[in-house]
Amino acid sequence: VPVGGRQQPDVAGRLFVVARDPLERALHVYEKAxxxxxxxxxxxxxxxxxxxxxxNNPFTRRLLGISPSDPLNVQQADVAIKMLNRYAIVGRYDKVDESILRFEKFLSWYPGEGFPEVRQCHEIILLSSASGYQVVNNTDAYDSVEYNRLVG
Incomplete structure (x- = not known):
């Protein structure tokens, strides 16, 4: 089942990504702060x-391996998008349950329905908070472009 309109890629996934709408992420971090x-x-x-x-665009910077103080431009953002398209299995934060199933099926880890341990594992993951995101601000234009391309 495609998540966010994306099918399984033809190449083996080398990167698993759970993308969150940068505006939602920023508002969440603001409220928490x-x-x-x-x-x-x-x-x-x-x-x-x-x-x-x-x-400043933490998602894009993490993909490219550049620090918050390094310059970031449109060409670099395009490279990040190409990396996602070629190497990533993408899930969505707002559909994390579907995303986990997608990852499990891709890796042949999903044993099917009827296994209570699988449901329990999913519930633990869904109850835990997303880590790695500290603060996002209105300068995350590249993250927004990438997110919209992923889910669009």
């Missing part, structure tokens, strides 16, 4: 302007 800091008066503008909280 307000709670953790105890500053419920923090505005979205305050959050985005704070260099200690902001990131």
């Amino acid at each position: 307000r709670v953790v800091s105890g500053n419920d008066q923090m505005t979205l503008s305050d959050f985005l302007d704070d260099p200690s909280l902001s990131e």
